[in-house]
Amino acid sequence: xLKNFVAATAAMVAIAGFAGVAHAGxxxxxxxxxxxxxxxxxxxxxxxSMADSQGKWTGLDVDVCKAVAAALFGDSGKVKYVPLSAQQxxxxxxxxxxxxxxxxxxxxxxxxxxxGLNFTGVVYYDGQGFMVAKKLGVKSARELNGATVCVQPxxxxxxxxxxxxxxxxxxxxxxxxxxxxxxEQAFFSGRCDVYTTDASGLAATRATKTSAPDDYLILxxxxxxxxxxxxxxxxxxxxxxxxxxxxxxMVEAExxxxxxxxxxxxxxxxxxxxxxxxGVTPGMGKMLGVDExxxxxxxxxxxxxxxxxxxxxxxxxxxxxERGLNALWTQGGLQYAPPIR
Amino acid sequence: MALMTAATATAPRVPPWNDPVLRGWAxxxxxxxxxxxxxxxxxxxxxxxxxxxxxxxxxxxxxxxAGFEIGDTIIEYSAASxxxxxxxxxxxxxxxxxxLGIVLATILGALVGIGRLSSNWxxxxxxxxxxxxxxxxxxxxWLLLIAKFIRESLPGPxxxxxxxxxxxxxxxNRGLYVPVPLDHPAWxxxxxxxxxxxxxxxAVRRWARARQDATGQQFPVFLTFAGLIVGLPFVVWLLxxxxxxxxxxxxxxxxxxxxxxxxxxxxxxxVGLTLYTSAFVAEIVRSGILAVHRGQTEAAMAIGLSRGQVxxxxxxxxxxxxxxPPMTSQYLNITKNSSLxxxxxxxxxxxxxxxxxxxxxxxxxxxxxxxxAYLSVSLSISLFMNWYNKRxxxxxx
Numbered sequence: 001x002l003k004n005f006v007a008a009t010a011a012m013v014a015i016a017g018f019a020g021v022a023h024a025g026x027x028x029x030x031x032x033x034x035x036x037x038x039x040x041x042x043x044x045x046x047x048x049s050m051a052d053s054q055g056k057w058t059g060l061d062v063d064v065c066k067a068v069a070a071a072l073f074g075d076s077g078k079v080k081y082v083p084l085s086a087q088q089x090x091x092x093x094x095x096x097x098x099x100x101x102x103x104x105x106x107x108x109x110x111x112x113x114x115x116g117l118n119f120t121g122v123v124y125y126d127g128q129g130f131m132v133a134k135k136l137g138v139k140s141a142r143e144l145n146g147a148t149v150c151v152q153p154x155x156x157x158x159x160x161x162x163x164x165x166x167x168x169x170x171x172x173x174x175x176x177x178x179x180x181x182x183x184e185q186a187f188f189s190g191r192c193d194v195y196t197t198d199a200s201g202l203a204a205t206r207a208t209k210t211s212a213p214d215d216y217l218i219l220x221x222x223x224x225x226x227x228x229x230x231x232x233x234x235x236x237x238x239x240x241x242x243x244x245x246x247x248x249x250m251v252e253a254e255x256x257x258x259x260x261x262x263x264x265x266x267x268x269x270x271x272x273x274x275x276x277x278x279g280v281t282p283g284m285g286k287m288l289g290v291d292e293x294x295x296x297x298x299x300x301x302x303x304x305x306x307x308x309x310x311x312x313x314x315x316x317x318x319x320x321x322e323r324g325l326n327a328l329w330t331q332g333g334l335q336y337a338p339p340i341r
Numbered sequence: 342m343a344l345m346t347a348a349t350a351t352a353p354r355v356p357p358w359n360d361p362v363l364r365g366w367a368x369x370x371x372x373x374x375x376x377x378x379x380x381x382x383x384x385x386x387x388x389x390x391x392x393x394x395x396x397x398x399x400x401x402x403x404x405x406x407a408g409f410e411i412g413d414t415i416i417e418y419s420a421a422s423x424x425x426x427x428x429x430x431x432x433x434x435x436x437x438x439x440x441l442g443i444v445l446a447t448i449l450g451a452l453v454g455i456g457r458l459s460s461n462w463x464x465x466x467x468x469x470x471x472x473x474x475x476x477x478x479x480x481x482x483w484l485l486l487i488a489k490f491i492r493e494s495l496p497g498p499x500x501x502x503x504x505x506x507x508x509x510x511x512x513x514n515r516g517l518y519v520p521v522p523l524d525h526p527a528w529x530x531x532x533x534x535x536x537x538x539x540x541x542x543x544a545v546r547r548w549a550r551a552r553q554d555a556t557g558q559q560f561p562v563f564l565t566f567a568g569l570i571v572g573l574p575f576v577v578w579l580l581x582x583x584x585x586x587x588x589x590x591x592x593x594x595x596x597x598x599x600x601x602x603x604x605x606x607x608x609x610x611x612v613g614l615t616l617y618t619s620a621f622v623a624e625i626v627r628s629g630i631l632a633v634h635r636g637q638t639e640a641a642m643a644i645g646l647s648r649g650q651v652x653x654x655x656x657x658x659x660x661x662x663x664x665x666p667p668m669t670s671q672y673l674n675i676t677k678n679s680s681l682x683x684x685x686x687x688x689x690x691x692x693x694x695x696x697x698x699x700x701x702x703x704x705x706x707x708x709x710x711x712x713x714a715y716l717s718v719s720l721s722i723s724l725f726m727n728w729y730n731k732r733x734x735x736x737x738x
Contacts, residue, residue, distance in 0.1 A: 087695050091704050094396065115702035116396040136595070146594040148515060153696045159408045162420035173596065174412045175606070177686035178695075182485075186686070189492040191514050191605065193595045235393070 027236035028289070031099050036078040039065035040098035043083045043180060046204040047313040047321075048104045048124075048228075057081045061102040063308040064123055064230050066301065067246045068100060071294040076301040085178060086155050090115050093233050100243060102230040104198065106156045111231070120244035122229040124313075125325035125334050127222035128160050129199035131206060134217050136193060141221035145170040150183050150192035152176070157197050160224040184209050198226050200313065200321060207318035242288055248337035249295045252277060253304035255328055255337065260303045263296055277340055284340060295340075305335060387705065402701045403428075409696055411688045413604045424697050431693030432714055438607065438689065439676040439718070442614040446675060447668075449615060450622025457627050468623065475620035481681055483617055488609040488685040495605075502592040509589050511597060516604040518590035518597045527581025531574040538573040542566035606687035610679065618675050622668065629664035630656065661733050669726035673719050680715075690714055 031037055041049035041061055049059040066076035082098050093101045094116055104126075105111075107119040132138045141164070151158050153176045165172050175192050177183040184205050187195035195202065199222060206213045230247065232240045253259075256274050258266050267278050275281040279292035286292065302308060306328075313321045327333025357363050391398050403425040410420050414430045415437065456468035475483070495514040505511040511518040522528065542565065549560035578584075590600030633656055641655040682689035691711060698707040 087699050090699070090702060094702075094704075110700070110702070114397040116391075144595075146596055146598070148596060153692065153699070155699075158410075158696065159700070162408055162410045165410075166420060172410065174410045175686050176412060176688060176692065176696075178683055182684070182686070185489070186492060189489075189514070190497045191492045 026238065027096075027099060027232070028239040028242070031072070031239070035073070036080050037065060037069045037072065037100060038082055038098045039068075039079050040082050040084045040089055040092055040101040040103050041065070042103045043085055045104060045180065045201060046208045047200065047317060047319045048204070049081075049083075049102070051081070051083075058312065060123060060308055060312040061104060061228075061230075063302050063312065064102045064243075064247060065100060067250060067298045068243055070297040070301045071242065071246050071249070071288075071290050074291060074297050076297075086152055087178065090117065093117060093231065096233075099239070100230055100232055104201070104228045105231060106198075106226045107229050107231075108156060116234045117231045118234060118240045119229050119231045120240055121247040122227040122334075123247065124200060124228045126198040126200050126226040126228050128157055128196060128224040128226055129202050129222055130219040131187075131195045131202045131216055132193060132219060133190075134215055138193075138217075138219070141219045141223065142168065142170075144172065144194060146172070147193040148173045148175060148191070149194045149196055150175050150177070150187040151196055152180065152183050153178055155197075156224070156226065161196055164223045198228070200228075200319070203319045203321055204313075207320070238289060242290065245288060245340070246298060247305075249277070249298055249340065250302070250305040250308065251328070251335050251337035252340050253295060253299050254306040254335075255330065258295075258299055258304060259307060260299055260301075263299045267296070273339075273341075391705075397701070397703060398706070399703075400706055402697070402703060402706075405701075407697070408700070411693070412686075413607055413688055424701070427693050427697065428690070428710060431688060431690035434688055435676075435679055435682075435690040435714075436718070438610055438614065438679050438682070438687070441611055442618065442675045442679065443672050445611070445615040446618040446622055446671070450619035451626050453619060453623035454626030455630070457623065458630060472620045472623050475616050476624075480613060480617045480678055481684060484609060484613040484681055484685050487613050488606065491605040491609055498592060498596055505590075509587075509600075511590055513597075514605065515596055516602040516608070518600050518602050520587045520589045520599075521601040522584065523586035523588050525581070525584040525586070527578055527584050530581055531577050534574040534577040535570060538566075538569040542569050604687075606682070606685050609685050610682050610687045610689075613681075614675055614678060617678075618671055621671050621674075625664055625667045625671065626660075629660035629662075632663045633659045658733065662730075662735060665726060665730045665733065669723060669730075672722050672726065676718055676722065677715060 039062075041057060041059075044050050045059070047059055049057060049061040051057050062079075062081070065079045065081070069078045070076040072078075082092065084092050084098070084101075084103060089101055089103055089105065090111070092098050101117075102123070104124070106126075107122065111117050112119055130141050130144065132144075138144065144165075149161060149172045151161055151174055158174075158176070161172070161174070172194075175183075175186060177186055184195070186192060188210055195205070197205075199218065202218050206216050206218070210216065230243055232243055256271070256277060258274065258277065263278070266274055267280055269275065269278075272281065276284060278296050279285055279294070282292045284292070285294045288294070291297070303311065306323075309323065309326060310316065313319045315322075323331075323333060325334050327335065329336040388398065404423050406420075407422055407424045407427040408420050409427070411418055411427065411430050413434065416430060416433055418426055418430045453468045453471055456464050457472070459465045459468075492514050495512060498511070498513045498515055501511050501513055505518075509520045542562075545560075545565055546562050549562050553559055588599045588601075590597040590602070592598075637655055637659065638651055641651040646654065679689055680691045683692050683695065694707045694711050698704045701707075
C-alpha cells in the first residue's frame with residue numbers, strides 16, 4: 001500500500017515537474033523534435049477551417065498552419081489539426097496542447113497580455129455584423145430593439161453585442177449556445193430574430209448552412225473591428241517570429257507578384273527584393289532558423305496571400321467575400337508586410 | 342484494543358522502531374506530510390508557471406464589469422453588472438432548475454413506481470416502457486431532442502400574436518408567455534401569511550398528536566391545514582384591497598412584452614432532467630415498496646386500518662427507509678446533471694463561469710468556483726437527506 005503510494009507520488013511529482021520544464025523551454029525545439037506542428041483550428045467554419053468528408057482540412061486559417069509547416073519542415077502536410085471550441089482555444093494554447101492557434105481569433109489587448117498569448121499578425125480584417133430573416137422587414141441594426149439574438153459564448157462577439165445595444169439605448173435577449181452548429185440551427189429555426197458573429201462568419205453560415213440563402217439578409221452595420229490572426233503562447237520568441245514572418249512572406253509574395261505558378265521562373269528575376277524573398281540571395285532563412293528557400297516552399301505548396309484568399313473565401317467560393325480591407329496596401333487595403341530584408 | 346494494551350504491559354520494553362503504536366503514527370505522519378508536500382509543490386508549480394507566462398491570477402476580476410448579457414435571470418442583472426453578479430445569476434439559475442427538477446422528478450417517479458406495481462396490466466406495462474425508455478438513453482440526447490422539438494415545432498411570436506388562449510397566454514418558440522399580477526404590496530404580505538399558516542399548521546399537528554397519544558381522540562389535521570393555507574392569504578388579500586391588476590403579454594416589435602415567460606431552454610432542461618431522473622426514482626420507489634413484507638399489509642388490514650392508513654402508517658414509513666438513501670444520490674445527480682445546460686443554451690453556473698474564464702483567461706479560479714459551488718450544494722443536499730434518513734430510521738427499542 002505504502003509502496004504504491006510512494007510510487008504514485010513520485011510519478012505525479014515527475015509529471016508536474018516536467019510540465020514546468022516544458023513551459024520554460026523552447027517550443028520550437030519541441031516542434032522540430034516532434035516533426036509536425038500542432039495547429040488549433042475551429043470545429044468547422046467554411047472558408048476558414050473546415051474538414052471535408054475525408055477529414056482533409058481546408059480554409060484560410062488552415063493555410064497559415066500549412067505555410068508554417070512548409071517553412072519549417074519543407075512539407076505543408078506536416079500539420080496535426082486540433083479542432084477547438086471558442087471556449088477551449090486559449091486554454092489549449094496556454095497548456096501546450098497546440099503550438100499555434102489559427103482559429104478566426106480576434107486580436108485584443110486582454111488576450112495579448114493577461115491570457116499569456118502573442119498575436120503574430122492579421123490574416124483577415126473582419127468586423128461583427130448581424131444577419132436577419134428578410135421577412136422581418138428589418139433594414140438596419142438600429143431597428144433591432146427588443147430582438148432575440150443568437151450568439152456563441154466566450155467570444156468578443158458577445159461583448160460587442162452588449163456594448164452596441166447599450167450604446168444605442170436598445171435592449172435584447174441573448175440566446176447563448178456553445179456549439180456553432182446548434183446556434184446556427186437555433187437561428188434558422190426561428191428561435192432568434194438575429195444571428196451575430198463576424199461578417200465573414202455570417203457569410204459562411206448563410207452560404208453553407210441553409211438551403212435558402214436568399215431569405216436572409218446581412219445588415220449593413222459593422223459594429224466592431226475584428227482583426228483575426230494566429231497566436232502563439234508567451235515564452236518562445238523564435239517560434240513567434242517564424243509564425244509572424246510566414247504570414248508576412250505570403251503577403252510580400254503577393255505584392256511582388258510571386259505566385260504558386262510562377263515561383264520557379266521568379267527565381268531568375270533580377271529584382272533584388274524578389275531575390276532576397278526566394279533565397280537566391282541567401283541570409284533571410286538563416287536568420288529565422290529555416291532553409292533559405294522557405295518562401296519558395298510556402299508559395300509553391302500553399303500560395304501567396306491573394307491566392308489563399310481567393311481559393312478559400314473569395315469571389316469564386318460560396319462565401320463570395322470581397323477583398324475589401326484585406327486588399328494589399330497598394331490597392332487601398334490594409335494588408336501590409338514589413339520589408340523582408 | 343484492551344488485549345493489545347495488556348500485551349504491551351506484560352511484554353519487555355521494545356525499542357521505539359519496533360513499537361507498533363509508534364510505528365503506526367510515524368507512517369501516518371510521513372504519508373500526510375508527503376501528501377502535503379505534493380499539494381504544495383503542485384500549487385507552487387502552477388503559480389510559477391502562470392507567473393512565467395504573465396497570466397493573471399487571483400480573484401480581482403470578480404468586481405470588474407462583466408459586459409455580457411444573460412438571457413434568462415430572475416435576479417437583477419445587466420451587462421454593467423460585475424463578474425461576481427454574473428456568477429451569482431448562474432448559481433441561482435442552477436438552483437432554480439435543480440430544486441424544481443427534484444420536486445417534479447420525485448412526484449412523477451413515485452407515481453410511475455407505484456404504477457409499475459399496479460394490477461392493471463396496461464398501466465404496469467406503460468410505466469415499464471417509460472422507465473426503460475428514459476433511463477437507457479443518455480440525458481444529453483433527450484435534452485437536445487426536447488430543445489430541438491420546442492424550437493422547430495412551435496411558431497414564432499408574430500404568427501401567434503392574435504391566437505393566444507384568452508388573448509393572454511401564448512405558446513411560441515420563444516417560450517410560454519403568461520399573464521402575471523401587477524406589482525402590489527399585498528402579494529408580499531400574502532406570502533408571509535402562507536408562512537404563518539404553515540407554522541400554525543405544524544403546531545396544530547403537534548398538539549393533535551400529543552392529544553391522540555394521551556386520549557386516543559383524533560383531530561382532522563389535514564383539513565385544518567388546508568383551510569389555513571388557503572384562508573389566511575385570502576383574508577390578507579381582501580384586507581390588502583383585493584388587487585386584480587394583471588400584466589398581460591402583448592406583441593411589441595420582435596417579442597411579447599409584459600407578463601412572464603418560461604423560456605424554451607429552461608423548459609427543455611427541466612423536462613429533460615425530470616423525465617430522466619424520474620425513471621430512476623420510479624425504480625427506487627418500486628424497490629422500496631417491494632421490500633416491505635406482505636405480512637405487514639395483511640396484519641394492518643386485519644386490525645381494521647383503511648387502505649390509506651395502511652399506506653400512510655404502515656407501508657410508507659418502512660419503505661422510506663429503503664428509498665431515502667439511494668434517493669439522495671438521484672437528487673445529487675439532478676443537481677450535477679443540470680450542468681448539461683450548456684449544450685442547449687440555458688445560462689446556468691457553468692455557462693456563466695465559462696464565459697468569465699474566456700473573457701478573463703483565469704481558468705483555475707473559475708474552475709475552483711464551480712467546484713466549490715457544486716460541492717456546497719451537493720453537501721447541503723446530502724446533509725439534509727442524511728438528517729431526514731436518521732429521523733425516519735428504525736428506532737430499536
